[in-house]
Amino acid sequence: MIRVLLADDEAMIRAGVKAILSADPGIDVVAEAADGHQAIELTLAHRPDVALLDIRMPRLDGLAAAAELRRAAPATAVIMLTTFGEDEYIHRALTGGAAGFLLKSGDPRELQAGVHAVADGAAYLSPRVAHRVITEMGGGRLAAADAARKRTGGLTPREREVLALVGAGLSNAEIAARLHVVEGTVKAYVSAILTRLDVKNRVQAAIVAYEAGLVGDDRG
Template sequence: MIRVLLADDEAMIRAGVRAILSADPGIEVVAEAGDGRQAIEQALAHRPDVALLDIRMPHLDGLATAAELARALPTTSVIMLTTFGEDDYIARALAGGASGFLLKSGDPHELLAGVHAVAGGAAYLSPKVAHRVITELGGGRMSHGTAARRRTDTLTPRERQVLALVGEGLSNAEIARRLHVVEGTVKAYVSAILTRLDVKNRVQAAIVAYEAGLVPKT
């Protein structure tokens, strides 16, 4: 069962999101909050697997809340949920350690897929957000490629293989099946990769993989 914290200052939005999540028998909303401070308090009390955070909240916005949760509860994966798709929000959310970014205007199936993905150790961006990120990377891929390749050159061949699969958006379980190893081995590889690349999460690692040319263009 995936335990979820839902934080949004609009009660109607929370009700709608909760209804979508409750339709999945594998997801349980264990706590709700109307602002960032409450979200942190509820997270510390319930220790959810996933925290769904609105970006614009009173007292402490979603970005600051995500950063605090990353420090206090590193085992809780964060998904930013917002109506805003500006690049600045996306960049700040990912730099702050968020594992996912979803737009409220997206398909409800994206919400469920995102929760399952980050709970399984993967990263998840809604298609619209992914398009923005890939477009941005595509424009700067050549200029950043040399630096990214230099960073990935420090990895072992197996670590580069795992990084490439992370870049494709695969979860630890999917990577384990692809490489015919146990999931614990993949977790160890991913942990080592994050440390050696000096990145905060799988999204940032995926960006390095893309810039280094480890992930083929689609």
């Protein structure tokens, strides 16, 4: 059972998201918060597997709360819940270590899939967010692609293969099954890839994989 904390200052949004998550028998919403401070307090009290945080909240916003949770509760994966077009926030959260991004206007199945993926150690970007990040953030796409190809050029063929699967959103277990190796081997590859690419987490590695052309960007 995946234990989730849900934080959003709008009660109706919380109710809707909770209803979607609760419809999945593998997900249990163990706590709800109306601001970032409550989200931190309840996360430390309940130790959920996943914290689903709205970006815009009073007192302490989701980005600041995510940064604090990364320090105080590193075992809790953070997913940011956002509205389409908040590129600046998405960029800040990417560099802050969030494991996933979901749109409030997205397909309810994405919400459930994102929670499962992140709880399993994978990164998850809502397809429209992934497309936006790849095509519109960080300046010129050709320059970004060239830089990404140079960064991945030092990887071994197997590491590039693993990176492509990380970019496709697969968990370690799924990658292990795809490559017919044990999960521990995949974890070692992923750790080496993060180090070689000098990125903080799987989301940032996935972005590099997209920019380098290792994964198609037609999901959005």
